[in-house]
Ligand code: HEC
Ligand code: HEC
Ligand code: HEC
């Protein structure tokens with residue numbers, strides 16, 4: 001009976017829970033890279049090209065799923081990690097929830113995002129693109145003005161990162177589109193790595209020989225979320241069914257197109273630019289412009305929001321909570337005592353990311369308790385951790401009191 005009650009409750013609140021709080025956005029994936037050093041993970045794990053160390057190379061493990069699944073992998077391997085740490089006399093690192101968020105963002109992002117961000121475009125390919133897409137018809141790359149070309153010289157980009165060059169293109173897009181139209185040239189479109197090559201070419205053409213190129217800044221998904229509102233993207237685009245206009249694509253359901261390198265996504269936005277600018281005119285809003293690192297921020301937001309393609313399912317979480325043995329030690333109704341803390345009222349487990357951080361931090365103490373009770377270390381398949389956490393989160397959202405309502 002209690003279980004049924006919980007399932008009903010799950011269905012009622014899931015729609016709300018599945019909204020944005022359940023998808024913690026990292027503040028800054030680069031902060032995660034620093035923590036990876038500071039917390040000593042780097043002593044046992046490689047992430048890049050280097051050979052593996054004591055633990056597996058975390059950059060080579062291909063992950064699909066959510067951020068919480070990465071934390072789930074950490075949890076699954078915690079007993080073995082603790083053993084290795086004990087051998088090396090390392091204390092298991094404690095993580096605040098923000099640290100956990102940044103760390104797993106870094107690990108999640110590594111393959112899909114940071115490697116791509118770091119992978120520079122091919123400038124030789126870019127030179128071909130520059131000619132083939134008619135850029136050379138209107139732009140020179142000389143420093144002195146070329147009066148035969150109607151566009152400005154594109155010589156000034158040595159100090160900008162590729163994504164900032166793409167941003168300059170975007171900002172001048174509406175004016176350029178008029179010129180394309182006037183001269184009967186089609187709006188150039190980019191596929192795959194064409195944009196990356198083009199940007200690398202513009203950057204190289206501008207830089208003095210031997211200068212170190214400016215790399216793409218990964219952008220902050222959290223700032224991107226705010227900008228998505230501020231810049232008016234949210235006026236037209238829904239994120240997973242929330243907000244937006246019915247005839248405009250929902251940008252929360254575009255994993256195929258948006259979980260890609262930042263320059264590819266910039267190309268994708270550019271390809272849809274003319275239609276967007278028309279729509280902005282139609283709705284009498286000014287064409288969206290970006291400054292500083294704003295385009296990178298928005299793109300990283302779109303990346304992460306699409307990365308979590310499957311939000312947790314609290315109804316499945318209830319079953320898992322029992323099956324994995326959590327229910328043996330944790331009560332989830334207020335006022336009930338259990339061996340481990342009552343998760344409906346325990347302090348410091350108020351959000352999904354806090355729950356996972358708490359699990360990691362308490363893993364060492366839970367281990368002997370489980371051994372004593374004969375509960376094997378619970379392991380999670382992809383998706384399962386998200387479901388369990390969604391369930392715990394839900395229990396906290398609306399404390400379940402068996403005495404009210406139903407009975
Ligand atoms: C003392 C060495 C050591 C340290 C320090 C360490 N780990 Fe591990 N880690 C391991 C070992 C060994 C494994 C594989 C365990 C197993 O096979 O069960 C592992 C496994 C993992 C996995 C699962 C990989 C997979 O196959 O999915 C993740 C994720 C992980 N570690 C993250 C971290 C993070 C993040 C830190 C820093 C907070 C860290 N580790 C610190 C040794 C370590
Ligand atoms: C039909 C002529 C034309 C073509 C073709 C053209 N542009 Fe432009 N471009 C312009 C004009 C005109 C401007 C200035 C627009 C303005 O005043 O806002 C401009 C502006 C720019 C800017 C911003 C310059 C600044 O001041 O920061 C960039 C970057 C740029 N173009 C890149 C390109 C690239 C890359 C291509 C090829 C894909 C291209 N353009 C093709 C006419 C063109
Ligand atoms: C005035 C309405 C409007 C605004 C504001 C707007 N867009 Fe769009 N956007 C559109 C329309 C309409 C399309 C579809 C264009 C097409 O069919 O080529 C589109 C397409 C896109 C696409 C391609 C989606 C796909 O799956 O085809 C991306 C990415 C995108 N917009 C990002 C943004 C971002 C980021 C912002 C804010 C900086 C923004 N848009 C602001 C109307 C808008």
Ligand code: HEC
Nearest residue numbers: 324325326329340341346358359362365366369370373378
């Ligand atoms: C054998 C008993 C046992 C099992 C099984 C168990 N736990 Fe625990 N759990 C504990 C104990 C004991 C603590 C407190 C550890 C401490 O004080 O550091 C704890 C702490 C926690 C905390 C931190 C609570 C806080 O107050 O910060 C969370 C979250 C948690 N467990 C979740 C889970 C989940 C999810 C499962 C199932 C996958 C699970 N536990 C399985 C005994 C258990």
